[in-house]
Amino acid sequence: RKEVEQDPGPFNVPEGATVAFNCTYSNSASQSFFWYRQDCRKEPKLLMSVYSSGNEDGRFTAQLNRASQYISLLIRDSKLSDSATYLCVVPQGGKLIFGQGTELSVKP
Amino acid sequence: DADVTQTPRNRITKTGKRIMLECSQTKGHDRMYWYRQDPGLGLRLIYYSFDVKDINKGEISDGYSVSRQAQAKFSLSLESAIPNQTALYFCATSGSGTTEAFFGQGTRLTVV
Numbered sequence: 001r002k003e004v005e006q007d008p009g010p011f012n013v014p015e016g017a018t019v020a021f022n023c024t025y026s027n028s029a030s031q032s033f034f035w036y037r038q039d040c041r042k043e044p045k046l047l048m049s050v051y052s053s054g055n056e057d058g059r060f061t062a063q064l065n066r067a068s069q070y071i072s073l074l075i076r077d078s079k080l081s082d083s084a085t086y087l088c089v090v091p092q093g094g095k096l097i098f099g100q101g102t103e104l105s106v107k108p
Numbered sequence: 109d110a111d112v113t114q115t116p117r118n119r120i121t122k123t124g125k126r127i128m129l130e131c132s133q134t135k136g137h138d139r140m141y142w143y144r145q146d147p148g149l150g151l152r153l154i155y156y157s158f159d160v161k162d163i164n165k166g167e168i169s170d171g172y173s174v175s176r177q178a179q180a181k182f183s184l185s186l187e188s189a190i191p192n193q194t195a196l197y198f199c200a201t202s203g204s205g206t207t208e209a210f211f212g213q214g215t216r217l218t219v220v
Binding site: 034 | 141145148151152196200212213
């Protein structure tokens with residue numbers, strides 16, 4: 001099992017839709033988690049941090065399920081500008097372990 | 109100016125050549141990382157360093173070496189480049205503990 005695995009993409013959704021991605025991790029001792037956004041092979045940038053059960057920032061909600069070892073990212077009212085690749089990151093022993101990314105394409 | 113700067117941004121090199129990718133940061137972070145990205149594979153860790161004297165191999169270190177010349181500088185070398193090292197390379201930094209990482213703009217390397 002990979003250390004960090006994400007839903008395979010791509011996700012193609014219409015504007016205004018709600019979409020959710022999942023990320024599973026193998027190390028039950030992991031305490032913090034991150035979602036990064038990456039546009040067109042540019043550098044990843046932090047979208048949200050998750051340190052407890054979850055986090056919410058506007059249209060974006062991240063939830064953590066420790067028992068099942070997954071985190072999810074929910075995007076409500078999708079915008080064209082949300083089209084990007086979303087990367088799940090789990091720190092382990094000081095290293096930052098990335099999932100393979102989930103591509104989202106929001107269509108008019 | 110960017111907090112994390114990578115040079116060069118793009119490079120085409122021939123098989124067998126030695127090439128160095130450089131990374132410098134102004135964040136004052138102790139931790140620095142080198143990743144490569146290939147389509148469909150996400151970012152894979154090549155090497156990481158927690159301080160100048162602490163350098164560690166990541167999951168795909170074969171064929172690569174690194175040097176941490178100072179807290180702010182971390183370079184990645186390909187001693188003898190091969191075509192399957194064609195990829196997008198990112199340098200990143202982070203503070204101590206499980207904190208946000210900041211990335212350079214990437215180096216697109218092509219080995220022909």
